[in-house]
Structure formats: structure tokens, C-alpha cells
Amino acid sequence: MFRKLTYVVSLIVVLGLVSNASAELVGQWKLDDGAGTTALDATGNGNDGTLEDDPTVVEGQFGQALAFDGSRVVIPASDSLTADLFQGSFTMTAWINPKRTGNTWQQIFRSVRASDTNDTLFINNDGRLSWRGRVGGAWAGGMCETAPDVVPADQWTHVAVTGDETNFRVYVNGALSQESAFQTTDGENETYYIGGDTNFGESYSGIIDDVRVYNHVLSEDDVRASMENQGGALVKAYGADPSSGTLHEDTWITLGWRAGDFAALHDVYIGNNFDAVSEGAEGTFIVNQAATFIVAGFPGFAFPDGLIPGTTYYWRIDEVNDTEPNSPWKGDIWSFSIPPKTAYFPDPADGAESVGVGDSLSWTAGFGAKLHTVYFGETFEEVDNAAGGLPQGTATFSPGELKQAKTYYWRVDEFDVIETHKGDVWSFTTEGAVAALDPANGAVDVTQTPVLTWAPGLGASYEVYFGADEASLELKGSGNLGSESYDAGQLEWDTTYYWRVDEANATNTDSPWTGPLWSFTTANFLIIEDFESYNDLDPADPASNRIFNAWLDGFDNPALNGSVVGNANPPFAEQTIVHSGNQSMPLAYDNAVGKSEATLTLASNRDWTVNGVNTLTIWFRGGSANAAETLYIALNDSAVVDNDDPDAAQKGSWTQWNIDLQAFADQGVNLANVTSITIGLGNRANPVAGGAGMMYFDDIRLYAQ
Incomplete structure (x- = not known):
């Protein structure tokens, strides 16, 4: 106890000293200093830069900015902007408006010593960002590199790169775009450049504003907060x-x-x-x-x-x-x-499928555990009631050769010298068994009209059992190999259902095989659109379901509709900036033509009166670089409701928008027969020329509130 107390007191003293160490914004160049040859450091650290080759003062994202075309800002290393800054924990951010013409690779920001060391954030003419440097005397291209077209031409985009000695991360408009393993670059740098080191033929072409360098890593939330705060201050802990x-x-x-x-x-x-x-x-x-x-x-x-x-x-x-x-x-x-005193993190995971018949089992030992007792069997009851096993010192267990397409159960009890802690009963199913595809086992917020699908196992035929009572599932149908699906019909809201698929094959002596028990829970809301079903398959493929073929944008009539649904390259549905699930809808808008909107024709869920629903909910996310255009929803190409916040398109985090359905009914919409939903920006009734930006939408639902 005395040794531990001494350690705590010592630790407090050390932390008290460390907390005063420099950990801050070490350089910020707002680039709005007007005429002259100096770019002032707004932090007060004195890291002022010198303008070379005449960058041009232009209107910026915040105040003024500098336009570069073979020009640069040169900043010497200092006690705060240290020579080894990018070899430890760091963050660099900037607002950029690139032309994406000229040199193929262009330096946004670079630190360098002659030609033997450098750390550089590049943009390629195809719109990708790349953090690069020299490692082990060799050029390490693409240490952390995004996909193409993450940065559009002639638009303001916020970019950031961080390193924490474990990973590099590149962020675009406050969202993680790429993550890669950290690499320690060579040597120490003498000079920092905004707009690139023009000696290497990779100078930047475009506008740069509000460049910041921190000597510690910012989280995604911190990057977003920094992006949205033009003063540079981070007010939260x-x-x-x-x-x-x-x-x-x-x-x-x-x-x-x-x-x-x-x-x-x-x-x-x-x-x-x-x-x-x-x-x-x-x-x-x-x-x-x-x-x-x-x-x-x-x-x-x-x-x-x-x-x-x-x-x-x-x-x-x-x-x-x-x-x-x-x-x-x-x-x-x-x-x-x-961590708990019981065993945890089983491998294979609880409920795992397609486990090898010769695989060993392992787990993470409970907190303080010294010995482990393993119980293994073919039924839950057998394993749950087992006692008197032999303890062992390692957190691994070999059950021997197992049978295919069979579910096994196991439990680990932990002994910490004082008492034994009984573990949970886990299960897994070996390879050769059927595997649930959709919905996944344990899924929640599932549509009330699901079609259950699975991957076949060893069987040539199957039987489907389904119901809300885990103990008494009903036989619902049978079929042969090649038809692995079951339409569950209309289900109750907010209810857990169980299902199982048994297989048989007369040519296999181990047949029949009882499948694992799966479950899912239906949503307590009506899902209008979750964007999860869209794919990137070629249109000639019968299974093709591209997002812009469902949500119709301004592609066919760009003179009247400035919207573009989907990313320029696969994946067309957004898979990084999502509210829930795996995908959301990206919608670029350009209201130079007056308005931008996308419309989905509803093939199902047209009755918006079921179960007393009265509220339409949609999640959206924009960005501070977006033009402030009015966000609106229209039903049946007629009734329109505008978002009350005129700056909604500039919200850089996911925001929930709740709309009382009565607002549409008051405009003549028959809520029992909603045929289409439109998401748009601008003034739908009286379009006027406006600005541009990028929005993301997810989780369109109906609630009874």
C-alpha cells in the first residue's frame, strides 16, 4: 500500500510538471495581412513567414487569402515550430481552393532541409490528397493517401493531416478520409513552406487560407471544431x-x-x-x-x-x-x-459462424485471473451446468477435431486466488453450416417487412423456422439449393424475432444439420430510406442498384436543377461520412441555376399513417464551406417544408430534422398515399441564383411521437 501511494504521489507531481509543457497551436497564418511581404503568425509565437514570388491577395474563406501560382510563403523553424515537429505528434490544417491544373503533384504545405528530408501534404490534379516524406533515405510516396476527387476544383475545402506516432490520418471537411500506419521520416527540417517549395517544380496552383500547425494530434471532433472556428480557438477541453x-x-x-x-x-x-x-x-x-x-x-x-x-x-x-x-x-x-473478472473477448466470437473444424479457442483473461477452467460441449445446458473441471494456466484451449456444420458451446471460469468467477456460455458454428446474410444475427432497427437471406451450407434442401417465441419456432417453408431466402411478411414494430435454417443432404451421412439460432429486432419506426441497399454494380447486371438511379438529380436537366447525387467514382454512395449503418447519400448542389434537388419515387411504405406515425425525421450534414441555401423537403412533388435554420447547409456535424407530418397534410398531401420524397436546397417556389456546396443525408424515418 505504501509503495503504491508513493507511486501515485510521484505521478501527480510529474503530471503537474508535464501539464505546463508546451502543447498548443504553434503556428497560424490567416493570410489576410493585405499588401506587403509578411504573413503574420496569429499565435504570437513569432513564426512569421516571408512572401516570395508575389502570391496575390484575394478574397478568402475568412477575410483575405493568398492565391499561389509559382509563389510561396517561407517560414523558418523555431523553438515552437520545431525542426522535428512532423516526426512526433502533430496536426496541420488549411482551407484550400485548388485549380487542379498545372503540375500533377502540388505541395500545399511542406517542411524541408535541402533535398534530403521533407514532410509534405500534396494534392494531385485528380483531387487526391497525399501525405509524403523520406523514410530510411528513400522517398516514401503516399504514406497516407486518399482516393481521387475528395477535393473538388475551384471550391473551398478544409483539409487536415494528423500523426500520433501510431497512425497518420487525413481529414476532408472535418471527416476522416484516410488512415495509415505512422512512419518516422528522416532528419530535422529547417524551413516550412505554404504553397510549396518552388525549387522542385511542384508548386501549388490555387488559393490557401488559414493554415494552422499544432504540436499534438487533434481528434476528428477537434479537427471539425478547428475547421468551424475561424479564430483558431478550441474552447472545449x-x-x-x-x-x-x-x-x-x-x-x-x-x-x-x-x-x-x-x-x-x-x-x-x-x-x-x-x-x-x-x-x-x-x-x-x-x-x-x-x-x-x-x-x-x-x-x-x-x-x-x-x-x-x-x-x-x-x-x-x-x-x-x-x-x-x-x-x-x-x-x-x-x-x-x-475489464471484468470473468473471461471476455472470446475467439471465435460468441455466435461466430464458419469456424474451422481444427481451430483452437482463446479468450482474454478476466481481471486478476491466475487459472482458467474450460467447459466444452454440444448443448447450452450441458455447458452451463458443468462443474469440477481441471484448471489450466494458459488462455487457450484445443477442443480437438470438430464436426462440420455443428454448433458448439463453451465456458471459461476464472480463478483469481480468492474466488472463482463463472463465465458466460459462448457458442460458435463450424464451417459448412448455413450463414445469415441479412439481417445479421442480433441486428436491430430492422424493417418490418424483411426478406431473410442466408448463404447455403452442406445441404441440398432446407427448412426455415421462424417466430417471436425462441422456444417454439414454426416451420414456415422449405426449398432447394439456390433459393436461400424467406419473405417474413408484415411484422410487428419493436419486436424480437428468431429464425433458424436446417439443411439436409441424402448423400452425406452427417445429414441433417440443425442450423444456428439467429435473431433480429424490428424498428420502432418506419424506415423510408437508410441508403444501405445501393451498390456500384454495372447497369447491365440485374442486381445493379446505383444510388443516382433511385434518387433522380439534375443530370438530365442541369439548366433547371443543380444537384448531383453520389460520389464521382465508386463507391457512389458515401461510406465514410455516415450517420448510422454503412452508407449515406452525398448530394452536391450548385444553385447557379436556382435550385438543387433529388427525388425518390416510393415503391413501398407509402402509407404514412400506420401505427400512428406523425413525424418525419431526416439526418443531414453539411459544412462551413457550403453556401447558406435553404434546405427543404417536398412530398408528392407538391407540398414543401423548409428547414427553420437558414444556415442548415453549413452545419458540420450530423443534425436531426423533425417535421410534423401535419405540415404536409395541411398542403393537401394524402398521407395514406405518399408517392415521392424530394430533398432540395434553394427556394423551390421561386428559384433564384445562389451558391454551391456538398450535403450528406441519412436515416429517413417516420416516428410516432
Whole structure:
């Protein structure tokens, strides 16, 4: 106990010293200094740059900016803008408006020493971003490189690259675009360039605004906050340490963070309930303090009896400054988990399918476990009731050769010298069995009219069992190899259903095979569109379902409709910037022609009165670089409802829009027969020329609220 206490006290002293170390925005060049030859560093660190070869002062994303065409800004390394900055933890961000003409590869930002070292953010004429450098004396092209066309020509786009000594990440408009393994580049750099080092024939062509360099890594939320804050300040606490979601193998912890730019004090909230911490409920407020760390789970600190194994804790830091009118600034919710005393993370995972018949089993030992006892069998009851097994010292188990297409059960009890902790019963099914394709086992928010599909196993014929009672499934149909689907019909809302597919093959002595039990839960809402069904198959393929063939945009009439649905190259549906699931709809708008909209003709779910639904919900996300055009929804190509927020298109995070269906009914729409839904930007009734941007839409639903 005394050794541990000494360690904690020492740790606090060390952290108190470290918290004063430099960890900040080390350089910011707003590039709005007007005429002259100097680009001032807005941080006050003195990292001013010199304009060379006459970059032109133009209108920027914020105030003024510089247009480059064979020109550059030169910034020497310094005590804050260090020579080895990009070999550790860093972030570089900028607003760019590229021409995408001229040199094939163009340097947006570069640090360099002669020709033997460099770290460079490039843009290619095809619209890809690439973070590159020299590693081990050789050119490491594409250390972290995006797909083409992530940056359009002649439009403002926010770009960022981060490194945390584990990964590089490239962000576009506040969203992660590419992630790659970190590489340590060679040497130390002497000079930094905005617009490129023109000596290498890779100078940038276009406009750059508001360049920032941090000597630490920003999270995706922090990148977005930086993007949306033209002043450069980060008002919320950030840089959670340990990072959110960490599994912490001890019953005490030191939590640290980086202070928001205006913080004088910090309100600390910790608890084991997300909502309680978010709301600051009674018992979650811990302390108001100046330090940027706190110890929890040790006598004399928060949770003095220790943190509880098997528990997830949530924490939040609100930044406080009584001299600032906007104080306090509510922080994000972060989390960490203490592992359970029971075994966890089984491999194969619980419910796994297509497991090899010769595979071994493994797991992560429970917190403090010294010995493990494994029980293995062919039924849940057999394994759950087993006792008296022989303990072992390793967290692996070989069950021997198994049969194909069979479900097995296993359990691991953990002994921590004081007591035995009985484990959960896990299961897996070996290769050769049927496998659920859609919906996946355990899926939630499933449509109330699902068609169940599966991959065939060893059988030549099958039987489908289905029902809401796990213990008494009903035989619903049978078929032969090649017809692996079952239409479940109209199901109840918010109900869990179970299903199983048994197979038979008269030529195999192990036949028949009882399939694994699967489940799914229907949604408590009506799904109008979740964008999950779209693919990139060639139109000649009968299974082709491209998003722009369902959501009709301005392709056929660009003089009246400035919308373009889908990415320029596959995947056409967006797979990175999503609200839920795997896909969303990207919609580019250009209201030079007056309006931009896309329309989906509804083939099903036309009755918008079922189960008392009364609210249409749609999630959308824009960006601060977008033109502020009115967002609207139209039904049946007639009734229109505008979003109340005139700046909705500039929202850089996912935003929920709820619309009372009565607003459409009041305009004459028969809610029992909705034939189409249109998403648009502009003034639909009286189009006027406007601006452009990119929007994303997801999860269009009907709720009874």
C-alpha cells in the first residue's frame, strides 16, 4: 500500500510538471495581412513567414487569402515550430481552393532541409490528397493517401493531416478520409513552406487560407471544431488521456486532458451512466480545479473504494472562465472501461459462424485471473451446468477435431486466488453450416417487412423456422439449393424475432444439420430510406442498384436543377461520412441555376399513417464551406417544408430534422398515399441564383411521437 501511494504521489507531481509543457497551436497564418511581404503568425509565437514570388491577395474563406501560382510563403523553424515537429505528434490544417491544373503533384504545405528530408501534404490534379516524406533515405510516396476527387476544383475545402506516432490520418471537411500506419521520416527540417517549395517544380496552383500547425494530434471532433472556428480557438477541453474507449486494466486511473483556449478552471464529471454524466446529474460532479488531470479510484480521491471491474465509466470536462460571457463550455463525453473478472473477448466470437473444424479457442483473461477452467460441449445446458473441471494456466484451449456444420458451446471460469468467477456460455458454428446474410444475427432497427437471406451450407434442401417465441419456432417453408431466402411478411414494430435454417443432404451421412439460432429486432419506426441497399454494380447486371438511379438529380436537366447525387467514382454512395449503418447519400448542389434537388419515387411504405406515425425525421450534414441555401423537403412533388435554420447547409456535424407530418397534410398531401420524397436546397417556389456546396443525408424515418 505504501509503495503504491508513493507511486501515485510521484505521478501527480510529474503530471503537474508535464501539464505546463508546451502543447498548443504553434503556428497560424490567416493570410489576410493585405499588401506587403509578411504573413503574420496569429499565435504570437513569432513564426512569421516571408512572401516570395508575389502570391496575390484575394478574397478568402475568412477575410483575405493568398492565391499561389509559382509563389510561396517561407517560414523558418523555431523553438515552437520545431525542426522535428512532423516526426512526433502533430496536426496541420488549411482551407484550400485548388485549380487542379498545372503540375500533377502540388505541395500545399511542406517542411524541408535541402533535398534530403521533407514532410509534405500534396494534392494531385485528380483531387487526391497525399501525405509524403523520406523514410530510411528513400522517398516514401503516399504514406497516407486518399482516393481521387475528395477535393473538388475551384471550391473551398478544409483539409487536415494528423500523426500520433501510431497512425497518420487525413481529414476532408472535418471527416476522416484516410488512415495509415505512422512512419518516422528522416532528419530535422529547417524551413516550412505554404504553397510549396518552388525549387522542385511542384508548386501549388490555387488559393490557401488559414493554415494552422499544432504540436499534438487533434481528434476528428477537434479537427471539425478547428475547421468551424475561424479564430483558431478550441474552447472545449480536448485530448482525452487515456483516449475515449480505452480498456484500463487497473482499479485506479489518472485522467488527463488539454485545456480549452479560454479555460481558467475545469469542472470534472465522472460516473457510470452516460446520460447522468451528460446531464451533470447528482453524484457525477467531482471537483472544480485548475489542474488538467485527476486521479480516480484511490483513497483520498474520487471513487476512494476503487473502480469496479466490468464497469464502463464516463467523464466530461467543462471549461470555466468567469470573465468570459460564453463560459462554461460543456465538454464531450469520454469513456474508459475496467475489464471484468470473468473471461471476455472470446475467439471465435460468441455466435461466430464458419469456424474451422481444427481451430483452437482463446479468450482474454478476466481481471486478476491466475487459472482458467474450460467447459466444452454440444448443448447450452450441458455447458452451463458443468462443474469440477481441471484448471489450466494458459488462455487457450484445443477442443480437438470438430464436426462440420455443428454448433458448439463453451465456458471459461476464472480463478483469481480468492474466488472463482463463472463465465458466460459462448457458442460458435463450424464451417459448412448455413450463414445469415441479412439481417445479421442480433441486428436491430430492422424493417418490418424483411426478406431473410442466408448463404447455403452442406445441404441440398432446407427448412426455415421462424417466430417471436425462441422456444417454439414454426416451420414456415422449405426449398432447394439456390433459393436461400424467406419473405417474413408484415411484422410487428419493436419486436424480437428468431429464425433458424436446417439443411439436409441424402448423400452425406452427417445429414441433417440443425442450423444456428439467429435473431433480429424490428424498428420502432418506419424506415423510408437508410441508403444501405445501393451498390456500384454495372447497369447491365440485374442486381445493379446505383444510388443516382433511385434518387433522380439534375443530370438530365442541369439548366433547371443543380444537384448531383453520389460520389464521382465508386463507391457512389458515401461510406465514410455516415450517420448510422454503412452508407449515406452525398448530394452536391450548385444553385447557379436556382435550385438543387433529388427525388425518390416510393415503391413501398407509402402509407404514412400506420401505427400512428406523425413525424418525419431526416439526418443531414453539411459544412462551413457550403453556401447558406435553404434546405427543404417536398412530398408528392407538391407540398414543401423548409428547414427553420437558414444556415442548415453549413452545419458540420450530423443534425436531426423533425417535421410534423401535419405540415404536409395541411398542403393537401394524402398521407395514406405518399408517392415521392424530394430533398432540395434553394427556394423551390421561386428559384433564384445562389451558391454551391456538398450535403450528406441519412436515416429517413417516420416516428410516432
